[in-house]
Amino acid sequence: MTADRQPVLGILGGGQLARMLALAAAPLGVKTLVVDGVADACAGQVAPLLVADWTDYAALEAFASKVDVVTFDFENVPAETxxxxAERVAVFPAPQxxxxAQDRLAEKTMFRDCGLQTAAFMAVDTRExxxxxxxxxxxxxxxxTRRLGYDGKGQFRLHSIADADAAWASLGAAAARHGLILEAFVPFQRELSVIAVRGRNGDFNTWPLTRNWHTDGVLSMSLAPAPDIDQLQGRATELARTLAERLGYVGVFALELFVKDGELLGNEMAPRVHNSGHWTIEGAHTSQFENHVRAVLGMPLGNGEARGVSAMFNWIGDLPDPAPVLRTVDAHWHDYGKQARPGRKVGHATLCAPxxxxxxxxLADVATxxxxxxQAQPALxxxxx
Structure with missing residues (x-):
């Protein structure tokens, strides 16, 4: 990077997260260049898009020559890529x-090493x-599945040992490729996430804990700051900082947590900006997207404090009528520019209030x-x- 030109941030993956990163980068004077394997990736509507496979090294060589820093839109970019x-350009977060984060077994083991308790788990590579x-x-x-699972994909719930054959029939083929993991079901009282950011100089910050609700394994609604959990914010921040420092992490990440009997249990870590942090765009002094851009480019981090209270609807499959949201005071509509499809994240809306x-x-007016x-009743x- 030189002072006489705008820095360029390269983003691997062209979904809605890359789209929102590009939108956050522009006011900072940062250009973006996105790589994705499909020509209609929605980030391409707001940023230059290079269409290339993750193993198209000629295209990736050209990409690396045009950017100052590379980051990720989603965690399933091959670590090899x-x-x-990273041998050609700065990559944050680091490939390691x-x-x-791509391997649930390694992830859960790291959680425990860092003092974060988890459900009981064991590696599973064979039917025996x-x-x-x-x-x-x-x-x-x-x-x-140990790898390549997200939004409830690659999972099978066993209610009894009698379900073992069906579970293996569903996921056994993946065991030979990447391995499986069996986790005890946690009868949790709440699902929370802490969104955190660590800069290149080691500066660290978090946003207020967010309470989340899921439908069929996909985030349905978030509420921030999560009510009645003040006693857990400090512990969640401490755990997130420990993980970030263990990994030498740079950028934004999400730590998904269960609350059981007043204690925090680690569920998953997402090494990127996260769906449950979308409320920060309008609901915090600095959004997760802006702070990620700042972090990976070595800029000072912004304040993550909440401006008030926020609720986020996640739109899955298709978009509802935006008019009720647009008519509401301090409500914000986000259309990702995607074609409607069952199970697909196509947008979100955030409602804010003091x-x-x-x-x-x-929230009651809009939801009704x-x-x-x-969808809104648990948050209400x-x-x-």
Whole structure:
């Protein structure tokens, strides 16, 4: 990077996260260049897009020559590609951090090494190992692929040992490629996430804990700051800092947590900006997207404090009518520019307010008008409890 030109941030992956990173980068005077394997990647609507496969090293060589720093839109970019690029240009977060987060077994092991408790887990590579793991962990349990799973994909819930054959039929083929992991089911009371950022100089910050609700393994709604969990913010921040320093992490990441009997249990780490942090665009002094750009380029980090209280609807499959949101005070609509498709994240909306009571009123009005009251009801209950 030189002072006489704008820095260029390269982004591997061209989905909605890359799109929002590009939008956050522009006001900072940062250009972006996106790489994706498909020509209609939605980030290409707001930033230059290079269409290339992750193993097209000629294209990646040209990409590396045009950017100052490379980062990720999603964690399933092959670690080999990240390592190859890191020999030619700065890559943040570092490829080794990406590799740990791509492997659920390595991830859970690291959590425990850092003092973050998890559900019981065991590696499963064969049908016999599944029986052994079930005998040790018991049921209910969840069999998961160690790699390439997200949004509830690559998982099978076992309610009893009688489900073992069906679980293996569903996921056994993946065991030969990447291995599986069996995890005890956690009867949690709440799902939380802490979004954190670490700069190139080691500076560290978090946003307020966010409470999340999922439908079929996909985030449905988030509420921030999460109510009635003040006693957990410090512990979550401490754990996130420990993980970041262990990995030498640079950039934004999300630590997904369960709350069980007042204690935090680690679920997953996402080495990137995260769906549950979308509320920060309008609801915090500095968004997760802006702070990620700042972090990987070595700029000072911004303040992550909340401006008030925020609730985020995640739109899955297709977009509802935006009018009720657009008519609401301090409400914000985000259309990702994607074609509607079952199970696909196509947009979100964030409602902000100075107090929980005001947010509850706005959320109830919008949810009722959109016929989304069941989606919003858990957040309404949390706001009015």
């Amino acid at each position: 990240a390592h190859w690029l 951090a990406l590799a740990v 190992m599944l029986d052994q793991a079930l005998a040790t962990i018991g049921t209910p349990a969840i069999l998961k 107090t929980s009571a005001a947010l509850a009123d706005r 008008t959109l016929d989304r009251l069941p 209950d949390a706001l009015t409890r």
